[in-house]
Amino acid sequence: MLIAPSLLSCDFSKMGSEITRMDKAGADWMHLDVMDGHFVPNLTFGAPIIKWIRPYTKKPFDVHLMISEPARYIDDFADAGADIITFHIESDSDPDETIERIKGRGLQAGLVLKPHTPAEAVFPYLDKVDLVLVMTVEPGFGGQSFMADMMPKVQALRAEIDRRGLKVLIEADGGIGDATISAVTEAGVDVSVAGTAVFKADNPADAIKRLKGEA
Ligand code: DX5
Numbered sequence: 001m002l003i004a005p006s007l008l009s010c011d012f013s014k015m016g017s018e019i020t021r022m023d024k025a026g027a028d029w030m031h032l033d034v035m036d037g038h039f040v041p042n043l044t045f046g047a048p049i050i051k052w053i054r055p056y057t058k059k060p061f062d063v064h065l066m067i068s069e070p071a072r073y074i075d076d077f078a079d080a081g082a083d084i085i086t087f088h089i090e091s092d093s094d095p096d097e098t099i100e101r102i103k104g105r106g107l108q109a110g111l112v113l114k115p116h117t118p119a120e121a122v123f124p125y126l127d128k129v130d131l132v133l134v135m136t137v138e139p140g141f142g143g144q145s146f147m148a149d150m151m152p153k154v155q156a157l158r159a160e161i162d163r164r165g166l167k168v169l170i171e172a173d174g175g176i177g178d179a180t181i182s183a184v185t186e187a188g189v190d191v192s193v194a195g196t197a198v199f200k201a202d203n204p205a206d207a208i209k210r211l212k213g214e215a
């Protein structure tokens with residue numbers, strides 16, 4: 001299991017040192033939640049902030065776009081230093097065009113599913129993406145309760161990816177911590193996003209080890 005701490009739960013007055021703190025604690029990727037106040041009812045940050053924090057780690061920047069028109073902003077996030085860009089299948093952008101823009105910049109591309117969207121919605125794109133992100137909360141805010149009923153969706157995706165012999169990773173996002181990581185692992189998730197569970201932990205290194213099943 002790879003762990004991607006979500007910076008949404010960090011102290012935003014010191015994002016740089018928060019990234020360094022997570023790097024030292026053993027984070028695999030840095031998960032960056034971009035919200036536009038339109039696709040989701042919250043606002044966070046965009047490409048300029050990502051560019052400023054990019055030098056604080058060499059770990060991959062996993063940029064989760066919760067915005068209505070992701071295709072318009074792919075170049076901005078690529079220029080800012082994103083390594084992985086995921087966008088919602090429910091957004092207004094054409095999935096094929098958006099994937100091509102991301103891959104055209106040499107980055108990894110992923111599609112994201114909101115809780116109400118079935119696994120089958122991304123099946124036509126599975127041979128074009130590097131990962132699929134399954135939301136285990138409604139996107140918009142950190143600190144919400146994990147939706148265990150999303151695990152059959154993860155299992156359906158895992159079965160389809162394996163059946164077609166693809167190398168697509170499955171990522172899960174929302175409410176993941178000590179109480180929920182076993183369900184996520186058993187369902188076949190490769191990468192877990194964790195905000196509250198690592199940033200609010202007394203010892204983030206221990207928290208990450210536990211989530212990775214290495215404690
Ligand atoms: C929610 C975000 C998540 C969130 C996870 O819209 O996509 O990445 O920050 O935070 P926790 O782990 O606290 O649920």
Ligand code: ZN
Nearest residue numbers: 033064173193
């Ligand atoms: Zn996220």
